[in-house]
Amino acid sequence: xxxxxxxxxxxxxxxxxxxxxxxxxxxxxxxxxxxxxxxxxxxxxxxxxxxxxxxxxxxxxxxxxxxxxxxxxxxxxxxxxxxxxxxxxxxxxxxxxxxxxxxxxxxxxxxxxxxxxxxxxxxxxxxxxxxxxxxxxxxxxxxxxxxxxxxxxxxxxxxxxxxxxxxxxxxxxxxxxxxxxxxxxxxxxxxxxxxxxxxxxxxxxxxxxxxxxxxxxxxxxxxxxxxxxxxxxxxxxxxxxxxxxxxxxxxxxxxxxxxxxxxxxxxxxxxxxxxxxxxxxxxxxxxxxxxxxxxxxxxxxxxxxxxxxxxxxxxxxxxxxxxxxxxxxxxxxxxxxxxxxxxxxxxxxxxxxxxxxxxxxxxxxxxxxxxxxxxxxxxxxxxxxxxxxxxxxxxxxxxx
Amino acid sequence: xxxxxxxxxxxxxxxxxxxxxxxxxxxxxxxxxxxxxxxxxxxxxxxxxxxxxxxxxxxxxxxxxxxxxxxxxxxxxxxxxxxxxxxxxxxxxxxxxxxxxxxxxxxxxxxxxxxxxxxxxxxxxxxxxxxxxxxxxxxxxxxxxxxxxxxxxxxxxxxxxxxxxxxxxxxxxxxxxxxxxxxxxxxxxxxxxxxxxxxxxxxxxxxxxxxxxxxxxxxxxxxxxxxxxxxxxxxxxxxxxxxxxxxxxxx
Numbered sequence: 058x059x060x061x062x063x064x065x066x067x068x069x070x071x072x073x074x075x076x077x078x079x080x081x082x083x084x085x086x087x088x089x090x091x092x093x094x095x096x097x098x099x100x101x102x103x104x105x106x107x108x109x110x111x112x113x114x115x116x117x118x119x120x121x122x123x124x125x126x127x128x129x130x131x132x133x134x135x136x137x138x139x140x141x142x143x144x145x146x147x148x149x150x151x152x153x154x155x156x157x158x159x160x161x162x163x164x165x166x167x168x169x170x171x172x173x174x175x176x177x178x179x180x181x182x183x184x185x186x187x188x189x190x191x192x193x194x195x196x197x198x199x200x201x202x203x204x205x206x207x208x209x210x211x212x213x214x215x216x217x218x219x220x221x222x223x224x225x226x227x228x229x230x231x232x233x234x235x236x237x238x239x240x241x242x243x244x245x246x247x248x249x250x251x252x253x254x255x256x257x258x259x260x261x262x263x264x265x266x267x268x269x270x271x272x273x274x275x276x277x278x279x280x281x282x283x284x285x286x287x288x289x290x291x292x293x294x295x296x297x298x299x300x301x302x303x304x305x306x307x308x309x310x311x312x313x314x315x316x317x318x319x320x321x322x323x324x325x326x327x328x329x330x331x332x333x334x335x336x337x338x339x340x341x342x343x344x345x346x347x348x349x350x351x352x353x354x355x356x357x358x359x360x361x362x363x364x365x366x367x368x369x370x371x372x373x374x375x376x377x378x379x380x381x382x383x384x385x386x387x388x389x390x391x392x393x394x395x396x397x398x399x400x401x402x403x404x405x406x407x408x409x410x411x412x413x414x415x416x417x418x419x420x421x422x423x424x425x426x427x428x429x430x431x432x433x434x435x436x437x438x439x440x441x442x443x444x445x446x447x448x449x450x451x452x453x454x455x456x457x
Numbered sequence: 458x459x460x461x462x463x464x465x466x467x468x469x470x471x472x473x474x475x476x477x478x479x480x481x482x483x484x485x486x487x488x489x490x491x492x493x494x495x496x497x498x499x500x501x502x503x504x505x506x507x508x509x510x511x512x513x514x515x516x517x518x519x520x521x522x523x524x525x526x527x528x529x530x531x532x533x534x535x536x537x538x539x540x541x542x543x544x545x546x547x548x549x550x551x552x553x554x555x556x557x558x559x560x561x562x563x564x565x566x567x568x569x570x571x572x573x574x575x576x577x578x579x580x581x582x583x584x585x586x587x588x589x590x591x592x593x594x595x596x597x598x599x600x601x602x603x604x605x606x607x608x609x610x611x612x613x614x615x616x617x618x619x620x621x622x623x624x625x626x627x628x629x630x631x632x633x634x635x636x637x638x639x640x641x642x643x644x645x646x647x648x649x650x651x652x653x654x655x656x657x658x659x660x661x662x663x664x665x666x667x668x669x670x671x672x673x674x675x676x677x678x679x680x681x682x683x684x685x686x687x688x689x690x691x692x693x694x695x696x697x698x699x700x701x702x703x704x705x706x707x708x
Binding site: 404405407408409410412415416427 | 550621
């Protein structure tokens, strides 16, 4: 693994640290991710634990270190789990490979830093259909914890895994997950992020999606001073499906809220479908950023690509910055994108109120209505219900 | 039940005056119809009564069973027993019809200091009401008005009315965009709700809806005022001769 880390360090040295002059960092300042001192952030217990009623295998990381005592026994049929430090043979050449490949055409220096300096992480090889979800649960005990975690998930052909990722990894966190979805395999990822208002997180998913495979990822973000979620998805096999969705709700009255989704999906095969569905609800000076690209390579015919990014502003003080991009080199494709920014629909609000629903409750219903397309990207009804419950908790806390 | 006196209304953001002294009194248990040409202020009257923003009352009053409506928020007017069936019911994606209805019922109960209805009682209540309106279970599960046909949307309005059991129902051009069969279904739904304690104000362009919902009193509205009132025969006169004769006579 030392060779992997050295190579990543060399990539980082060559690229240098990003600044706001970089095309994809114009709207989000990378500076605090490099600061020597970690700005303090205290974990809070306002939100109830999520997915607590589900049967799952839980692996806990506290302040960026695997916490064996708090974790379940890592035994699950069809799933091999190890720690980054004890990489099995299959992982030695794999770890860092998707991150390295994902450095083109846009450089991702923070991800290279992660590969070079990760303190921990899990390596998962799925050979069959996992009978229950794998749950990575982050906990934060120190107000200045600085977590760099690197996970690698490999799904062999035909394998299936649902991965839940919850909690705050640290006051400052740099999280990378590489996912290799083999032919005909199915990967579902659900990520309710961060239960502390002040944390800063930069995350990156590097996925490779094989023929007839399914990759689906959904993220819910409701807290955090600074969140930058990147996803680089490369579809390499025919008739594959890749969906990525996110719902972010930010209230600047809690603390600063700056939320950035930066997505790059590459179609490199025939007959594949991709979706990007991102919704942001902003109030009290919250800032939302969306940078999403669909690249269709030469020969990736019959591509069906769609991207939508929308912001709902609950007052006039917020900002939504969106950059949708399409780059297409095949001539028989269906690709579209849309981006909107708007306030609560006054006619719909009046309709609800005229039925007796008080204004604040009506606004909450319309927020849920706005987010519905993103929530609909979650296939599992139990998981969707838990996500919805957490959303409703946030809405109940942020009325008036 | 509903008393409107010398009601003057202008648009909030413009100097445009829409209602220029409306006087109207609907007694308990009665059905009144308001007819009138486009732009006469019929829909504005329904919006002002139900509390939509964007209008400014410059003079006059409106009370429901003695309670001043104009100082109340829309949700308070609903809890007080007022209901407006929209001309264009609003689509609300992602919010199920049942969730919406139950939220509304419980919000009104809470406002009146009553207990919430239990989930099973509510389901039973809605199913029963839906059946008489020929609304199938599938429509109840779908998001509010999304993908509904014009007729389904109007029937959904009547279903809400049936479930919420208001005392004063205002129907704003409920017949617009409906074919004869759909109109009949809607009218049957309304007729089923008629009783001695409930009043209706039916706003319509055409007499044909009044063939199915027989009014006690018909009013003609023009240029922001009620210019004539009479029995059901007034509607027939409009149907036969149009508004021109009446308007000429009033002028």
